[in-house]
Amino acid sequence: MSFTPPSDPKKPKSIKVSQLCELCHSRKALIKRPKNLQKICKLCFFHVFETEIHNTIISNNLFEYGEKVAVGASGGKDSTVLAYVLKLLNERYNYGIQIVLLSIDEGIVGYRDDSLATVKRNKEQYGLPLEIVSYRELYDWTMDEIVACAGVRNSCTYCGVFRRQALDRGAAKLGIRHVVTGHNADDMAETVLMNILRGDVARLEKSTAIMTQSSGSPIKRSKPFKYSYQKEIVLYAHYKKLDYFSTECTYAPEAFRGTARELMKNLEAVRPSCIIDIIYSGESLRLKPKRTKRAPPAGHVEVCSDGSVSLNGGDFVDGNRCERCGYLSSNRICKACMLLEGLQQNRAKLSIDRDVSTHGAARLTRTLEQLTF
Numbered sequence: 001m002s003f004t005p006p007s008d009p010k011k012p013k014s015i016k017v018s019q020l021c022e023l024c025h026s027r028k029a030l031i032k033r034p035k036n037l038q039k040i041c042k043l044c045f046f047h048v049f050e051t052e053i054h055n056t057i058i059s060n061n062l063f064e065y066g067e068k069v070a071v072g073a074s075g076g077k078d079s080t081v082l083a084y085v086l087k088l089l090n091e092r093y094n095y096g097i098q099i100v101l102l103s104i105d106e107g108i109v110g111y112r113d114d115s116l117a118t119v120k121r122n123k124e125q126y127g128l129p130l131e132i133v134s135y136r137e138l139y140d141w142t143m144d145e146i147v148a149c150a151g152v153r154n155s156c157t158y159c160g161v162f163r164r165q166a167l168d169r170g171a172a173k174l175g176i177r178h179v180v181t182g183h184n185a186d187d188m189a190e191t192v193l194m195n196i197l198r199g200d201v202a203r204l205e206k207s208t209a210i211m212t213q214s215s216g217s218p219i220k221r222s223k224p225f226k227y228s229y230q231k232e233i234v235l236y237a238h239y240k241k242l243d244y245f246s247t248e249c250t251y252a253p254e255a256f257r258g259t260a261r262e263l264m265k266n267l268e269a270v271r272p273s274c275i276i277d278i279i280y281s282g283e284s285l286r287l288k289p290k291r292t293k294r295a296p297p298a299g300h301v302e303v304c305s306d307g308s309v310s311l312n313g314g315d316f317v318d319g320n321r322c323e324r325c326g327y328l329s330s331n332r333i334c335k336a337c338m339l340l341e342g343l344q345q346n347r348a349k350l351s352i353d354r355d356v357s358t359h360g361a362a363r364l365t366r367t368l369e370q371l372t373f
């Protein structure tokens with residue numbers, strides 16, 4: 001491509017060749033791509049970023065024409081960029097999908113309420129319908145209450161199980177069978193690393209799948225940002241001036257995930273391609289066939305030495321429904337109901353004041369501190 005002359009011919013700016021975009025060779029390079037350190041201009045960055053996501057969508061046949069798709073919208077950078085880019089690509093390439101924003105309100109005062117305000121603005125900005133489903137309406141618990149009852153240590157376990165099911169139930173309510181989330185390449189690599197370090201072979205096998213579907217559930221999940229670097233998502237949101245919420249969750253990430261994240265960041269600083277390389281390694285692993293092991297009894301909840309909760313719902317039955325809540329579950333009792341049972345036993349013991357409308361977790365924590373056992 002030819003060199004673009006400066007806009008004011010009287011004041012010619014000498015652009016060093018090294019400062020020109022390495023892709024169009026005409027505009028000034030403004031961004032060093034975190035993925036491959038290429039120096040490129042803003043327009044080429046938008047183009048490559050969007051095109052790589054389009055290629056991921058097409059090469060993995062993520063969407064069917066006419067399909068209704070729910071974007072798991074948390075108001076954070078990843079899902080905000082996902083909603084924006086999906087709408088743009090859907091119009092540009094005519095995927096023929098109908099996009100809906102689906103948000104889960106976990107009930108974390110001072111965090112999720114603020115991020116949901118962002119999603120409500122995104123709804124207007126992008127002209128997309130929004131559905132909000134809350135833990136309170138589904139489980140009669142908020143995350144603030146759960147943390148006050150079960151402690152902050154296991155909060156990610158509870159939140160993860162409930163959010164997963166809540167997204168499914170929210171989608172089912174809307175008659176949607178496909179949920180897309182903003183999980184990015186960094187999240188993927190981090191998960192592969194964590195599973196390797198834990199020796200969790202069963203999870204390792206599934207951790208790089210772009211599309212997943214639980215047995216017994218009609219709802220599939222996909223991750224169009226599987227190969228998109230977090231730093232590039234942030235850059236895109238910044239240069240596109242997207243409206244997103246950037247505060248970390250009140251409850252710190254699971255300690256081990258935090259350590260794996262730190263390790264990934266250090267590795268990326270030395271060798272940026274290691275994020276993609278870890279994903280490729282995960283995809284290429286061939287695991288030994290599994291040995292069958294006798295399952296613990298149904299409803300068994302085991303707290304491991306690292307504080308994590310291991311769940312077992314007994315015999316695996318495809319297409320089953322949970323005996324308690326009636327929602328689709330591959331186990332006799334779904335994971336959410338197993339966790340709820342433990343929480344309810346604690347609630348009965350502690351008789352926690354449920355009115356958290358004013359002070360959230362702080363109020364409940366104080367209530368707990370006043371109790372004697």
Ligand SMILES: Nc1ncnc2c1ncn2[C@@H]1O[C@H](COP(=O)(O)OP(=O)(O)OP(=O)(O)O)[C@@H](O)[C@H]1O
Binds near residue numbers: 079104
């Ligand atoms: N409360 C929620 N409601 C709907 N979807 C959610 C919610 N929380 C998370 N998700 C979905 O799961 C993805 C990964 O969530 P995670 O908690 O890891 O947040 P994240 O990496 O900070 O992403 P984001 O920047 O979108 O918040 C999000 O991108 C989003 O698609």
